[in-house]
Amino acid sequence: MLDFLWLIPILPLAGAALNGCLGRKPPKALVTLLNVGAPLLSLLVALGCLWEYGHGTAQVIEKAYYAWTAGPLAIEAGFRLDQLSAVMLFVVTFVGFLIHVYSVGYMGHEEGYRRYFAYLNLFMAAMLLLVLGSNYLVMFVGWEGVGLCSYLLIGFYYDQDFPPYAGKKAFIVNRVGDFAFLLGMFALIAKFGTLQYSTIFKQIQEQPGLVTGPYVGGFTLAGFVALCFFVGAMGKSAQIPLYVWLPDAMAGPTPVSALIHAATMVTAGVYMVARTNVIYQLAPGVSQFVAVIGAATALFAATIGLAQTDIKKVLAYSTVSQLGYMFLAAGLGAYSAAIFHLGTHAFFKALLFLGSGSVIHAMGGEQDMRQMGGLRKALPQTFITFVIGALAIAGIFPFAGFFSKDEILHAAAEHGQWPLYAVGLLTAALTAFYMFRAVFLTFWGRFRGTPEQEHHLHESPPSMTIPLWILAVGALGSGWLGWPGKHNWIASFLDPVILHPAGAQAAEHAISPLLLGLLALAVAAAAIWYAWKVYGDDLGTEQGEQWAARFPWIHDLLVHKYYVDEIYDLMIVRPLAALADFFWKGIDGMVIDGALHTGAATAKVAGEVSRFSITGNVRNYALYFFLGVILLFLWLIF
Amino acid sequence: MEVPIQWYLLLAAALFAIGAAGALTRRNGISIFLSIELMLNAANLTLVAYSRLLAVRTGQLVVFFVLAVAAAEAAVGLALFIAVFRQRHTIDVNRINLMRW
Numbered sequence A: 001m002l003d004f005l006w007l008i009p010i011l012p013l014a015g016a017a018l019n020g021c022l023g024r025k026p027p028k029a030l031v032t033l034l035n036v037g038a039p040l041l042s043l044l045v046a047l048g049c050l051w052e053y054g055h056g057t058a059q060v061i062e063k064a065y066y067a068w069t070a071g072p073l074a075i076e077a078g079f080r081l082d083q084l085s086a087v088m089l090f091v092v093t094f095v096g097f098l099i100h101v102y103s104v105g106y107m108g109h110e111e112g113y114r115r116y117f118a119y120l121n122l123f124m125a126a127m128l129l130l131v132l133g134s135n136y137l138v139m140f141v142g143w144e145g146v147g148l149c150s151y152l153l154i155g156f157y158y159d160q161d162f163p164p165y166a167g168k169k170a171f172i173v174n175r176v177g178d179f180a181f182l183l184g185m186f187a188l189i190a191k192f193g194t195l196q197y198s199t200i201f202k203q204i205q206e207q208p209g210l211v212t213g214p215y216v217g218g219f220t221l222a223g224f225v226a227l228c229f230f231v232g233a234m235g236k237s238a239q240i241p242l243y244v245w246l247p248d249a250m251a252g253p254t255p256v257s258a259l260i261h262a263a264t265m266v267t268a269g270v271y272m273v274a275r276t277n278v279i280y281q282l283a284p285g286v287s288q289f290v291a292v293i294g295a296a297t298a299l300f301a302a303t304i305g306l307a308q309t310d311i312k313k314v315l316a317y318s319t320v321s322q323l324g325y326m327f328l329a330a331g332l333g334a335y336s337a338a339i340f341h342l343g344t345h346a347f348f349k350a351l352l353f354l355g356s357g358s359v360i361h362a363m364g365g366e367q368d369m370r371q372m373g374g375l376r377k378a379l380p381q382t383f384i385t386f387v388i389g390a391l392a393i394a395g396i397f398p399f400a401g402f403f404s405k406d407e408i409l410h411a412a413a414e415h416g417q418w419p420l421y422a423v424g425l426l427t428a429a430l431t432a433f434y435m436f437r438a439v440f441l442t443f444w445g446r447f448r449g450t451p452e453q454e455h456h457l458h459e460s461p462p463s464m465t466i467p468l469w470i471l472a473v474g475a476l477g478s479g480w481l482g483w484p485g486k487h488n489w490i491a492s493f494l495d496p497v498i499l500h501p502a503g504a505q506a507a508e509h510a511i512s513p514l515l516l517g518l519l520a521l522a523v524a525a526a527a528i529w530y531a532w533k534v535y536g537d538d539l540g541t542e543q544g545e546q547w548a549a550r551f552p553w554i555h556d557l558l559v560h561k562y563y564v565d566e567i568y569d570l571m572i573v574r575p576l577a578a579l580a581d582f583f584w585k586g587i588d589g590m591v592i593d594g595a596l597h598t599g600a601a602t603a604k605v606a607g608e609v610s611r612f613s614i615t616g617n618v619r620n621y622a623l624y625f626f627l628g629v630i631l632l633f634l635w636l637i638f
Numbered sequence B: 001m002e003v004p005i006q007w008y009l010l011l012a013a014a015l016f017a018i019g020a021a022g023a024l025t026r027r028n029g030i031s032i033f034l035s036i037e038l039m040l041n042a043a044n045l046t047l048v049a050y051s052r053l054l055a056v057r058t059g060q061l062v063v064f065f066v067l068a069v070a071a072a073e074a075a076v077g078l079a080l081f082i083a084v085f086r087q088r089h090t091i092d093v094n095r096i097n098l099m100r101w
Helices: A007-019 A028-055 A083-106 A113-132 A136-154 A162-192 A197-206 A221-236 A245-251 A254-263 A265-275 A277-281 A284-306 A311-331 A335-362 A380-394 A400-414 A418-443 A451-456 A462-482 A489-497 A513-535 A542-549 A552-559 A561-613 A618-637 B005-025 B029-054 B058-088
Strands: A061-070 A073-081 A214-216
Touching: A007 A028, A007 A113, A028 A083, A028 A113, A073 A083, A073 A113, A073 A136, A083 A113, A083 A254, A083 A265, A083 A335, A083 A462, A083 A489, A113 A136, A113 A254, A113 A265, A136 A162, A136 A221, A136 A245, A136 A254, A136 A265, A162 A197, A162 A221, A162 A245, A197 A277, A214 A221, A221 A265, A221 A277, A221 A284, A245 A254, A245 A311, A254 A265, A254 A311, A254 A335, A265 A277, A265 A311, A265 A335, A277 A284, A277 A311, A284 A311, A284 A418, A284 A552, A284 A561, A311 A335, A311 A400, A311 A418, A335 A380, A335 A400, A335 A462, A335 A489, A380 A400, A380 A418, A380 A462, A380 A513, A400 A418, A400 A462, A400 A513, A418 A513, A462 A489, A513 A542, A542 A552, A552 A561, A618 B005, A618 B029, B005 B029, B029 B058
Parallel strands: none
Antiparallel strands: A061 A073
């Protein structure tokens, strides 16, 4: 089965391509068969490969399909299956397939059904290329491919004003990060002449001195590459200061938010940092920076999430916040904890997004939680699965989030990074609060929407509820893979991927996970209890609004997301627009067009003047001719 | 007695001048044509005169070519004027200003 590794990304790619060959108006069932079938086959092949990999003895499967050499540079188009890409492969194909199934129900009434599935298949192909690539270039190709699909799917409703704008914003903000990613790759090529993971990592592991010498601007090569890659990850994985595109990305269809902007694409940055762990371990300064940015993002986004009223916006900020957790873990050197949280997050966040999609579907497109309430009676299945997802993200035992978040907080404590631990714990409390605020506002109390909406309320079709249940099982059970202590399967499974170069720092303190776990659990439970006190009654947001009225400026700051978009607009967008305006009107309009117009005007005036000599009268022409002949003679004679 | 070469040349120059003046001043297409023929024949006269003076036969030969070309030109030119006349009912060159801007 491992010989068919290449089929895994090719199948969805073929699905996307064949989607365009179905003729002008293919029946919906045919599109469904093709574009849900392709990810299903891809999932089956992936499961087969994982089965064989799990039962084999080889740690790393590397397949090269094409080698491209240019002088000293050798790039392979190849795939690599090791413990890290195995975890990613499973998450991407499994969650991806479920979301395809869900989309059949959710997008069923949409005009662009076929276009949607073409993009979604293309996304799967790019994402699988990203996780399976055996070198940074293949990863980069996938990285750009998912960026493109993200842009296409955010702007899916292109006939409205906001979605295309949000798509462009996502694409442009990501360019900043991609530029840094490219710089990092160039630095690696200059040093090693290859981008192959296995070659580079082996050399670094054996001779850490290769990358720890001074390189540029006070950075070592390891530090420079690590920083560049992290800036790339900031863009893709929505970290401060490049997170601004992710909340706006909610303009796309909800299953897209679940697949791309929660479960898979945005975690690509975490995957990249974990993949590059050997370099990060040799750059302790940059690693600390990663951890601090991660913690700051986690707290920052969680506070914004407190004041959002749009159910998808709450989940979007929650995603930014959870990604911050993953980077906190990666920065602390707890790479397996980061990947563990990535996996559990993929389950419970996809579940929450799909649940919110089910709610929005039932509410006829309404996303404002102030218009909802009491939906647990009309949408029992959505309600139960959503609560499971909320318990998982809040970190309640025995749901998945408890284990993965605990791993991260435990890592912070073990490294003696108490400020980061405190930020993580505070974020956990805020997360539990805003998630259960969303749960209570949506499902408890009495219905606050219009009578027409109330009449229309209905549970979603099975194609939507079955994926919810499957993801709910994942949100409950996937955490058990990381049971603290020596039975931690995920940590021991991922251990071979974490390459410890000589001289890397080990943990400072050994701290009992039990105590920390109980503390985190108590904090989360208290936050949920407080959310119940404020939002659990029939009054909806009233009590919350009274509470907010006591701190008007804090509330204002949170509702306006700390005015970050406005600040960026003032500091970056407007100066750039003014500069572009200057180049457009000043340089292009006056100088370049001016030169052209002057030339044209000169020719025109010359024509206007000389046209009086062209009378159309044959005798005049004969006279010119005669005079010319005389002149010629005069010239010949004298 | 021999006629001096100057006489031939003066006659040819006079013919050429009359032809040029006619070609430039006449408005009737046919008249312009006749004037051009005059100029051609002035040239022919010069050729023949020099041919005799220098006792070379080439000049007289060339004259035959010129006559042939003149005849062909007259045929083409007349055909053109007939075509123009059919279109515009005039061969006044001041009014045939098709190429004017």
